Amino acid sequence: MVARRGDDPAGDSTGDGVVHPSMDDAPYALDGDLTNGAPLLDAVVPAARERARAIPEAAVARLAVYLQVLSEAAAQDTAVISSEELAAAAGVNSAKLRKDLSYIGSYGTRGVGYDVETLIQEIGRTLGLTRKHSVAVVGLGNLGHALANYGGFPGRGFPVSALFDVDPDLIGIKLGGLPVDHIDDIPEVCGTRDVTVGVIATPPGAAQEVCDRLVRAGVRCILNFAPVVLQVPDDVEVRKVDLAVEMQILSFHVARRADRLATDGDSRVDQAVGQ
Amino acid sequence: MVARRGDDPAGDSTGDGVVHPSMDDAPYALDGDLTNGAPLLDAVVPAARERARAIPEAAVARLAVYLQVLSEAAAQDTAVISSEELAAAAGVNSAKLRKDLSYIGSYGTRGVGYDVETLIQEIGRTLGLTRKHSVAVVGLGNLGHALANYGGFPGRGFPVSALFDVDPDLIGIKLGGLPVDHIDDIPEVCGTRDVTVGVIATPPGAAQEVCDRLVRAGVRCILNFAPVVLQVPDDVEVRKVDLAVEMQILSFHVARRADRLATDGDSRVDQAVGQ
DNA sequence: GCCTGTGAACGGCTTCACAGCG
DNA sequence: CGCTGTGAAGCCGTTCACAGGC
Structure with a gap:
């Protein structure tokens, strides 16, 4: 689920994608086509990663x-x-x-x-997993704590290297070996630790503000757990993980199933889906 | 992100979502999402809630x-x-x-x-939010704790009414006002509390086993936070929220962006995407 | 005049089915 | 003979553009 200005979320999400999940705009062309004739590269560039050629x-x-x-x-x-x-x-x-x-x-x-x-x-x-991505987690409530303690996200390669909050009681203490900094320090800390991904786990009211700060600090990828649609510039990628939305989608399916049972008082068995 | 036997995830992720994503399937948004379980049918049925008429x-x-x-x-x-x-x-x-x-x-x-x-x-x-949905959370590690403490999921209407784990130190104590039960008690507890949605927040190795138990107990909707693809019967709906997957999707976009900058050593500005 | 509601055009993703190669 | 790789077909969701009410 990508949500960017004037575009769409979920996706799914997903599932999306979410998405969740998921499911949104244009595919990803290495471009280099259109504009120029394009037979070029490949040959020239060291076997030019021809990969990444328009993967949906x-x-x-x-x-x-x-x-x-x-x-x-x-x-x-x-x-x-x-x-x-x-x-x-x-x-x-x-x-x-x-x-x-x-x-x-x-x-x-x-x-x-x-x-x-x-x-x-x-x-x-x-997927670009050859580079390491430094992650910053902002907002250390229940969820933020959980994320911080993952200590290097599952599926290695995403070390959490910065933690932020506004609560004076948290600032300075260590969580999973990392000190908690004030969100006022986002620009400096993100810069020195080369943070490329920001995870927002704040209350909804603070999410947009935090997002703006991260973006100003140069972060271009954001994973948002707050139940808010973030407004960001076109060159920032946002993925939203929203528990309430996930639950509601499940709820929809429960309802649909119930309706079906109610109305299908007749024969027809649910032979649905099956690839 | 819907994942069912012989079907797709992300999703959104979502598509996601999920969801998704995407996200989906999925995706988280997460996933991506996608996957329309609803085929043709309706039509004949009376005039029955014409609502739920194939909503993508x-x-x-x-x-x-x-x-x-x-x-x-x-x-x-x-x-x-x-x-x-x-x-x-x-x-x-x-x-x-x-x-x-x-x-x-x-x-x-x-x-x-x-x-x-x-x-x-x-x-x-x-979305079927007129009915209340009882939620059970299984696996009370960092994430499970966070979920349990949400105390009635955001966007009300999803009260958490049961908690399960295997850790003897946890069984019996209260979290957010709810006692923790052993997963052996899933059938009984889910039955008496009328649980309709199961949330799996266990380590990956235990997820499928827990899922099977929930399904056997009659739960037909599952939200899975474990990084595992659950195998379930066709009539069970699973949405997967996978932090690692979300991060990897973001990583892909970082990489793509970097590639672009590298190959576009020439003029052309990134006018891409746009709503 | 303005904004909703929607058929039709469009495009992307999935599925099919088979050619190609080990 | 088996399984991968892929053009082509089909389907589904998105976008367009305008008809329909207020």
Whole structure:
């Protein structure tokens, strides 16, 4: 779920994406097309990461899931996996999985399957996990505490390196080995620790203000847990995780299910969905 | 993000959301989202609540967001709001907003706008918020604690009415006024307290087991915070909120942005995306 | 005149089905 | 013969643009 000025949220979210989740605007072209004829690059640039050539947003979200499943597989010493197996474990159908993987290149072996380690490498590269991303958590209530204590987000590579709040009782103490700073220090601290991702876990009323500060400090990616739609410049990426929204979406499905049972007093069985 | 057997996540994430995302599926927003479980049917059925007539999953996620914004507006005594205003506040364009609202009926006044209270009512009805949903939280680590202490999820209507864990040190003590029960008691407790939504905040290794127990206890809606793809029967709705996935999606965008700057060594300014 | 509601056009994502290769 | 990789078809959601009321 990306929410940017004049655009859309959820997505889903997701699920989205959320999204949650999810699900929003234009795909991501390396561009370099349109404007110029474009046969160029590749050849010239060191084998120019031809990767990242227009991967649909929805596919990106799934790639992250595949990565998770592949890590599990690797932990169990599975060296090779077929599209069918991986798809089942990730909860998608195999055609979609193969299509998704094809966006990042051809790393499978026909008649055999995919090498787990290779896929992990390539998906990681595509998702930009080769660089480390410093994370700042702002707002240390219940949720903020939980996030801070994750101590380096699950799926390593996202070390939390700064904590902020306004509560004088919190400033200066350490949480998970990190000192808590006042949000007035966001510019300085974010600068010196090279923070690239901001996580907002403040009460709703403070979220926009905090967001503005982060943006002013140069943070261009924000994960927002506050139940507020943040207004940001076009070059800032926001993803929103909203528990109330998630619950309401579930609620909708409960209601729909109930309606169905009520109205379908007749024969027809729910043969819905099934890929 | 809806994930069901043989279907897709993110979501939004969401799509997300979720959700999603996306996020979805998903995504978180998270996910991405997406995945419309509602196929054809209806039609024949009497004239039955013609509402719930195939509302796109993505639209459902956004309706929840509109509801949030509308509540804020109501709190500030705004009685009427135009599609343009509401859209701006929700971060979508007005055409999409009007289309979304049209799915639930015609509650606006041409030349004027929408009555805030009426919209709140109708969206709430559509999302099934007229019924109360009892929530059970399983797994009381950092995140679970945070969720339990929310004490009735934000956006009222989702009272947490049961807590479960396996840690003997936790069983029996009270958190936010609720006693912690052992997960062996899930069937009984969920039954007597009429739990309709299960929230899984356990370590990844325990998630599937806990999920199976909830499902066996009759819970048909699950919000999963564990970084695992749950396998469930077709009639169970799962939404996944995965912090690692959200971070990785953000990471992808950071990387893409960096690539752009690197390859666009020339003139062309980033005029991308735009609402 | 203004703003809502909506059919139709558009575009992106998913699904299909098979060609291609090991 | 099996499984990947992918053009093409189909579907679904978004955007457009204007008809319809107030």
